[in-house]
Amino acid sequence: MSFSWTRVGAILQKELRDYRRNRFVIYTMSLLPLIFIAAPMIQIFAINVSTTSGLFDAHIGVTLLYMLILPAVIPSVLSTYSVVGEREQGTLEPILSTPIHSEEFLVAKALAALLPTLVVSYVIFGIFLGAVAAFAHPAVASAIFERNHLLVQLLFTPLVAGWSIWAGIAISTRMSDVRAAQQLTVLASLPPLAIVALMSFNVITPSLGLTLGLAAALLLVDGLAWRAVAAMFDRERLVTGRR
Amino acid sequence: MTSELADSQHQPSSGGANLGSALVVEHLTKRFGKRIAYEDVSFEVGYGEVFGFLGPNGAGKTTTVRTLGTLIAPTSGSATIARIPLSAESGPAIRARISIMPESPGLYLRLTVAENLECFARLYELRDVRSRIDRVLQAVNLSDRANDLCGSLSKGLRQRVALARALLSDPTVLFLDEPTSGLDPVATRDVHDLLIALRERGVTIFLTTHRLEEAEKLCHRVAILNTTLRLIGRPDELREQLFSRNLEVRTRLQLDEPARVFNGLANVESWEQSPSGSYVLNVTDPDTAAPDIARALVHANVDILSMSESHHSLKDVYLELIDEDVEAKKR
Numbered sequence: 001m002s003f004s005w006t007r008v009g010a011i012l013q014k015e016l017r018d019y020r021r022n023r024f025v026i027y028t029m030s031l032l033p034l035i036f037i038a039a040p041m042i043q044i045f046a047i048n049v050s051t052t053s054g055l056f057d058a059h060i061g062v063t064l065l066y067m068l069i070l071p072a073v074i075p076s077v078l079s080t081y082s083v084v085g086e087r088e089q090g091t092l093e094p095i096l097s098t099p100i101h102s103e104e105f106l107v108a109k110a111l112a113a114l115l116p117t118l119v120v121s122y123v124i125f126g127i128f129l130g131a132v133a134a135f136a137h138p139a140v141a142s143a144i145f146e147r148n149h150l151l152v153q154l155l156f157t158p159l160v161a162g163w164s165i166w167a168g169i170a171i172s173t174r175m176s177d178v179r180a181a182q183q184l185t186v187l188a189s190l191p192p193l194a195i196v197a198l199m200s201f202n203v204i205t206p207s208l209g210l211t212l213g214l215a216a217a218l219l220l221v222d223g224l225a226w227r228a229v230a231a232m233f234d235r236e237r238l239v240t241g242r243r
Numbered sequence: 244m245t246s247e248l249a250d251s252q253h254q255p256s257s258g259g260a261n262l263g264s265a266l267v268v269e270h271l272t273k274r275f276g277k278r279i280a281y282e283d284v285s286f287e288v289g290y291g292e293v294f295g296f297l298g299p300n301g302a303g304k305t306t307t308v309r310t311l312g313t314l315i316a317p318t319s320g321s322a323t324i325a326r327i328p329l330s331a332e333s334g335p336a337i338r339a340r341i342s343i344m345p346e347s348p349g350l351y352l353r354l355t356v357a358e359n360l361e362c363f364a365r366l367y368e369l370r371d372v373r374s375r376i377d378r379v380l381q382a383v384n385l386s387d388r389a390n391d392l393c394g395s396l397s398k399g400l401r402q403r404v405a406l407a408r409a410l411l412s413d414p415t416v417l418f419l420d421e422p423t424s425g426l427d428p429v430a431t432r433d434v435h436d437l438l439i440a441l442r443e444r445g446v447t448i449f450l451t452t453h454r455l456e457e458a459e460k461l462c463h464r465v466a467i468l469n470t471t472l473r474l475i476g477r478p479d480e481l482r483e484q485l486f487s488r489n490l491e492v493r494t495r496l497q498l499d500e501p502a503r504v505f506n507g508l509a510n511v512e513s514w515e516q517s518p519s520g521s522y523v524l525n526v527t528d529p530d531t532a533a534p535d536i537a538r539a540l541v542h543a544n545v546d547i548l549s550m551s552e553s554h555h556s557l558k559d560v561y562l563e564l565i566d567e568d569v570e571a572k573k574r
Contacts, residue, residue, distance in 0.1 A: 094408070
């Protein structure tokens with residue numbers, strides 16, 4: 001039996017329906033973006049444009065970094081729930097008793113975390129750009145709208161989210177407590193942000209080639225992470241709860 | 244159930260080896276480290292048969308179901324499920340032909356009944372999802388609750404939704420793990436009625452339970468597992484294997500010399516007087532023994548109030564076996 005997008009779609013649709021009626025998810029998806037748009041807005045309007053160029057770059061870097069924390073944090077909330085949550089509510093065994101392959105199950109869970117993350121992250125970034133264009137000092141707006149900065153945001157949003165999702169699912173398959181899994185996942189989501197931080201702060205000059213190269217590398221890491229998580233996915237251990 | 248699969252399922256086999264067996268299990272063993280979940284288990288289940296799998300808590304029933312459902316790999320032995328040999332590679336193919344209803348319904352409580360069923364119908368890549376959902380909801384008498392959130396249903400209704408979910412794919416073998424566990428008598432009766440209806444339609448059911456009256460009521464054959472398979476057969480066969488047959492005789496007055504009446508009667512192997520005053524006679528064949536006993540009592544001028552064959556229940560069989568195991572462990 002080959003990989004089935006119908007089965008992936010079944011889980012994905014179920015997850016999205018479940019999110020809509022899950023208060024915890026709704027609050028998280030509403031409050032986190034508010035926090036992550038408020039902080040950079042304050043930062044933008046507090047920037048002193050007459051300061052040294054190094055300090056100015058640092059302020060811009062911190063501001064843009066906030067935008068990439070969102071795709072790292074939101075999926076950690078959703079993906080950590082993916083397996084341990086099913087176990088907690090006793091639905092994992094019925095799902096795994098169907099013809100679904102481990103890879104299909106994992107891809108569905110990853111997409112269910114990725115899609116809302118992308119929507120929220122891009123919408124928030126769009127609102128941020130609109131506010132910058134309308135209200136920020138022209139020098140600040142010019143720095144924010146710099147091509148490579150935009151490229152970093154657009155490319156790294158799904159890639160950072162991807163890493164966070166696979167880390168979250170991997171942790172979710174090994175843990176028996178949702179909250180502990182979420183805390184661990186937030187920590188595990190941070191490494192890709194280090195690269196982005198270096199680029200945002202202009203420690204690494206974000207040239208087009210470098211940005212694309214790092215994005216490709218992170219894409220490869222995300223792909224390998226999927227395979228690693230699929231290999232770790234042990235139905236017997238998950239169903240029996242044995243470590 | 245009106246599907247081709249259900250219609251094509253034939254009458255229960257006697258359990259003998261044949262190519263038409265829905266389940267063939269040979270010397271199956273599962274160990275978790277040093278702990279044995281079950282050992283050297285062998286049996287066959289014919290198409291259309293309702294097979295009861297009995298045993299105390301921790302006997303290995305659920306682990307056996309999970310093994311046959313390809314969720315757990317056996318340590319040794321082999322099995323063929325719906326004519327597909329059990330292996331790591333055949334898992335998805337086997338799971339496409341079976342359904343497992345675990346002890347806990349495992350429903351998505353924030354989804355409606357219909358949404359739960361739709362998800363599973365798509366996991367089985369079924370066609371005509373809507374009509375299938377309507378059909379299984381009708382089968383479990385829940386058509387009017389299709390749009391209710393599962394979280395708003397009682398435990399008994401959730402169990403019925405889980406049964407509807409298990410029926411969605413018209414499975415070749417339906418595994419039911421303690422389907423009435425924790426249900427009140429009315430909900431239990433409802434589930435029993437549904438299972439009887441499935442049995443009459445020829446659905447092959449593998450039923451694990453520790454409710455013995457449930458097994459006796461529903462199953463063509465039963466197996467008693469207590470880590471190893473202790474007995475297998477029809478409930479009446481098991482009774483005969485374990486217990487001698489008895490006739491209980493009630494008389495108006497107590498016999499002065501019962502030994503003179505009963506001793507020497509053909510077919511009567513032994514007798515004793517019960518605390519209630521009746522006489523319990525251990526006989527080889529009740530049909531032959533009863534007239535002889537009646538004649539002997541009339542000849543002794545005794546008024547007979549009643550004579551009946553005393554029945555051992557499946558519970559007696561079960562307790563006898565489990566007590567044997569407990570005694571064996573003490574030794």
